[in-house]
Amino acid sequence: MTSAFAVAVLVAGGIYLVLQRDLLRVILGFVLLGHAANLVLLAAGGTDRRQPPFISAVGDPSGIADPLPQAFVLTAIVIAFAITVYLITLAGAPAKDDGSDDDATDGDRDAVGIPADAVSRADPTEGAGESADDDPRGPDVADTGRGGAGAP
Secondary structure (H helix, E strand, O other): OHHHHHHHHHHHHHHHHHOOOOHHHHHHHHHHHHHHHHHHHHHHOOOOOOEOOOOOOOOOHHHEOOHHHHHHHHHHHHHHHHHHHHHHHHHHOOOOOOOOOOHHHHHHHHHHOOOHHHHHHOOOOOOOOOOHHHOOOOHHHHHHOOOOOOOO
């Protein structure tokens, strides 16, 4: 009953902190939720109703607590610590700000490998097809598209 109350308090505090706007409080909320999950796993092992595993000299295995939930909790503590350190590092890392207002197009250009000044120099008609000057029949044929200047 005591562990259930402790889990309820940890879950309530964790949910309250996760719903806050500050990033550090959200991280601490996830830490509290992780502790609540660890406490549930530990309570499921039956350590309060049974003797500690591998320490007692009792020959009856039904009186010994299950060591598997304790191993799960130790693993979960290590993983939760690593994730907490990673989240705190992300929260403390400064955002990359290069001073420009157009971050999306700069990132798209960089991903493709196009230099920033190449977009402003580009001719919109370049590569769209042949111009009238390139037509061997002359400009009159290319402009009308009907076979010459006097053709009906």
